[in-house]
Each structure stands twice: as C-alpha cells, then as structure tokens.
Amino acid sequence: MIWARYRLSRRTIRAIMRREFTDVLRDRRSLLLTFLWPISMLLLYGYGIRYDINNVPLTVLDYDRSSHSRLLVEQMIESGYFQLVRQAEHYGDVERDLITGASQAALVIPPDFARRLRAGEVVTLQALFDGTDSNTATIAQSYVLAMVTSFGARLEVAHLERQSAAAGISVASRVWYNPELQSVNFIVPGVIAVIMMIVGAILTALSIVKEKERGTIEQVLVSPIRPLELMIGKIVPYVLIALLDLTLVITAGYFVFGVPIKGSLWQLAVFSVLYLTASLGIGVFVSTIADTMQSAMLAAIFISLLPAVLLSGFVFPLEHMPVGIRALSYFFPGRYFVTAIRGIYLKGVGLEVLWPEALMLAAFSAGIVWLSASRFQEKLG
C-alpha cells in the first residue's frame, strides 16, 4: 500500500506532456522561440560577432627606407590583416591619421633599422594603436607583434644559413586549437550554452507560471495528480525540445560554419544533459518564486540567461574579469559547460581533462533540482 503513494501514473504524465506539446506547437510565438530563434542566433553571432579582424587601416612612417624595412611592410600588407593607408613623411601625419580615424594602427620604423639588424643588435619599432576600439586595438597589437617577431625570426634564419654560425634564439609563436583564430569556432559552443538555458530555464518557467497566471493550475491541482507527475509532464517536452535544438545548432554549426567536433559526441551529450538538468532546475525554481509571466521572465533572465552570456566566458574571457566577478562565475553552471564544451569541440579532450567541470555541473544540477523539486512540492502539494 505504501508504494501506491509513490506510484506515478503514466497516463496522467502523458496527458500533461501532450498538452504541453500542443501548446508549444500551436502558439506561433513559442514555435519561433524554440526553433527559428536558435538558428537565427547562431547566424547572428556567427556572422555578427567577430573576434578576428581584417584590413586594419595602417599608417607607416619609414625613416629607414631600406630593403629590409620595405620587406617588413610588404609582408604585413600581404598578410591581409592590414591595409596600407599612407606612407607618412612626418610624425605629424601619423598622429593626424590616428586622431581622424583614417588609420587604427601605425608603425614607425627607426632610421637605423637595417643597419642594426645586420649588426645583430636589438631594434625597437614603435607601433601605435587607436585604443578607442580596444578590442580591435588589442587584436591588431598581437598581429603586429606576431608579424614583427616572425620577420625577425626569418631574418635570423637567413642570417644563420649564410653564416652557418652558432644557433641564435628565435621566437616562433603558433596559435593552437583554433589556428585561424576563427571566432565562429568559439561561438558555436557558446550559443549552445545560451540556447539550452533559454529552452530549459525560461520556457519551462514560463510554461508553469502561465498556468498559475491563468488559473488553470488550480484545476489541475484539485485533481489527484501528484506534484512529481506534474513536474515530469511539464519538463520532458522541454528536454526533448532542448535536445532537438542542440542537434540543430551542432548540425548548422558544422554545415554552415564548418565547425567540426574534435572530441567525442557522446561526451558532448553527457555534458549537455548535465547542463540541461541544471537549467531545467533553474526553470522550475523560478516558477516557484514568480506569480506572473512577466516576473518569471525577468527572474529567469537574471538567474539563467545573463550569467550564461556574461559569466560563462562565451562573450567575455573569464581571465580578463575582475576577481570579484570571476568569483561570481563559479556559482553558475555556464562557465563549467562552456569550458567543457569548448574543450570537446576545439581541443578534442574528454572527461580525463574535463572531470572537474563534469563534477561541478553534476553538483550544481543535483543541488538546484533538489531545491526546486522541494519548493515545487511545498508550493503545489
């Protein structure tokens, strides 16, 4: 008899699930939100946010006018990252170009450039950047550095070959994991994190609070349905939708943007399910604190979406955040998921490296599911 209390009715759960599906499929807005939106978000972020840059307008002031200095400038232009705006005659031109915005970067080559290179001395070049667009400036800076270094290294190699003298030190820097520094490779995993949060947390919370707001929940609660049956019936449809969205984004990422998955698919699935559990937990939790759809939307955005965008490393690198904010990011599942999924996507690593993330995600999921389930039971039971 005692087990009868815990036996769940499949029929009841099925009735709730069917209604939930009908609701999503019949409402054009929720249909857009669940299917069109993830894809448009991927396209928007994929084409819109670019961390890599091309054709940075560059002003060059070449005091040396030697073959070496011309070679350096040529190589920079040929790389495609820079576009020569002007060969300046005076330092004043450089300043004016940066102030007017005609150029975003400037390179000043000293008069004794070629001579000192040949003598094997250290040469200092001056590179100036327009810092008002700090993002471009930072990236352009790293490009200039990389190119000057590689120019120096090549010269050195040529030098060594000619003299076959003792080995010098050369700096060879290479970018790993994302060799073309393509931001879309970075973005697809981030988009997955955000979409799973939206479907898992926001849609689930809204679907429950909608019933509270319209009063239909009362009619359901007066029936012999158990809170657990109601919760399962409400959640399963969104799990399926989220998994469908996940597949959609991965496929679109692969075919539209050519983002391959280096790691294993099933590990990606394991992390996704863990993360999805966390976001569903957040969704149910929000539904127990909010009484109107509007407040549920706000609460869900604050608790789930914003951290998933801002504190996950998706848009802003976590290493560059102030300590306090970075500390905050440890309390949200986004950072673990984004770290893990990027690892799987780009580095091809798996649980042997990502187990701390897996553990943290599992712990977070277990905690939030326990919290929200007990609150749900208490509020509705």
Next chain:
Amino acid sequence: MTDLEFAVDVRGLTRVFDHFVAVDHIDLRVRRGLVFGFLGPNGAGKSTTIRMLCGILRPTAGSGTVGGFDLWRESEALKSRLGYMSQKFSLYEDLTVEENLQFFAGVYNVHGSQRRRRIAWALEMAGLVGREHVLTRDLAAGWRQRLALGCAVLHEPPLLFLDEPTSGVDPLSRRRFWEMIAELSDRGVTVFVTTHYMDEAEHCDELALIYAGKVVACGSPAQLKSEHVPHALLELTPSPLMPAYAALKEAPGVLGVAIFGDRLHVTVADADQAKQDLPLFLGQRGIVVSKVDRIEPSLEDAFVAIIEQSGVQER
C-alpha cells in the same frame, strides 16, 4: 460514501492570511445528495472555504470530513472523488473542446471505453456536439462554463464543488447551467455551490450564508425566510424616497425599513392596518405614495434581516 449522511461535515474551519481572518471558525454540514448553496457577498470568504474543502488550501485550524475523508490526513484520496470548477475560467483556452476533455480525462485517469463514453456524455450535456474542434478561446462564456463543468465531472465524482460557476454569464446560460446542476443532483451528486445571485440561491435545497468570514445562518430558503422575516412585508413606492425612509423608521407599527432600488420594503406587525395607515402617515409629511403592496419576503429580505440581527460587522 453511499452510507454517508453528510458529504461535508467540518467544524471550526479557519483560514488566516497574514493577519486577515478570511474564514473564522465556521461549521458546515451538507447532507448527501443535496444542492447546497453557499451565499455571501464578494470577499466574505466563500472561495477560501471551498478551496480548503477541496484540499488546495491548507486550513489554519478546523477538523472534519469531506466525502467521508479526513480533511487533514486523506486529502489525496479525496481528490479523486470530487469535482471542482472555479469562478476563474480554468480550461486551457488554446486547446480545442475535445483536447480539453481528453486532457482532464487523462489527469483524472479516466481511460478506455469509459473515457469515450464520458467525453461523449459531457459533449452532449454541454450542448457542444459538433463543436469538438473549436478552440476553447473562441467559445462564448456560457459554452465555456458548461464545458468546464463537463471537464469537472468526467470522472463521475459523487461530490461537486462549484465556485461562482455562473459569474459573467448571460441569464439564459445561467438558467441552462442550473438545469445541468439539477440533472447532476438527480443522479445523486452532492453539489456545493457558491453564488451571490439570490435567484440562484432559490434553486438550492439548503443554504448557508457567510458574512465577513462567519456563517450567520443556515437552512432551506423557505426556512430562512419564515424564521428571519416572521412579520409581514409591504412594498412602497414613495416620492421622494429618502425622507420617506427616514420618516418610516419612526412610524408606529413599523419594525424595519430597507431600500430596494426606488422602493422601500417595510416590515410591519399588521399588514392590513399598515396598508391603510402608512400612506396617510407619509402624506401628512408631504410624501406621495404611488403604490403599496403586500409582498412575500424574498431571500434578500431574509439576508438583510439576518445580517442586521447577527451583529457581525462589515469589514
């Protein structure tokens, strides 16, 4: 439940919200098989009471049984034996008529041939045959109420709670709805219905009046009228109204005066005497009386009297 005398039998039922006592130690006994009307103005505590009886709201205090199940310990078992329909229209508006019926059949675990039979019955009863695929949102209010009632009784509950089922519905639909209630009652269903329409209260076998959280009277409509309005009642149409109201309060042989629209209901000891005296009495004070009739007391008269006698303060 067949050998149960009272479908609802609770004592000292109380609910406090923060510091507001919504329902204040009420005792209710509803004989099985009756249509029991629970009357009171808005905010008197009708919905709070009904929600406690249905097990969706925990009482602050009180004890008793509903449908033979203990209010505290067996509320889960009770839930499969009762039907509930609330004033707030509580069907899924974005589902069709049939989908709503299917949904509630699923929730109440009505399945197989019984599901088909009950859904067909509900469609028939609500007059919705042929409209199975209409979106519920597109139905007129009267149809929706009938559909909601159909959904609430799919599982054939012996006890039915209706919380202001006819609010916001046109008079014709209201009458239709009460015919459905009568039909259910004929089949032996105990119906507990709240309302603030006096004409609806007349349809009930028994009534309880709740005012400011307290039950101030119980009994059949006839009982309430005869017990609380023992004297004769005259209806006067005086002009001007307010001076007549003030004057009659002081008139000899007058026990009570109440305003009903542009008329006065005057409680008197001797109807025939007063019918002659009162127009003269008012005429002396420059008030014209165009009409005087002896009337049967209505429930409204009874309730005005009950509330005055009870001494419960409005809140």
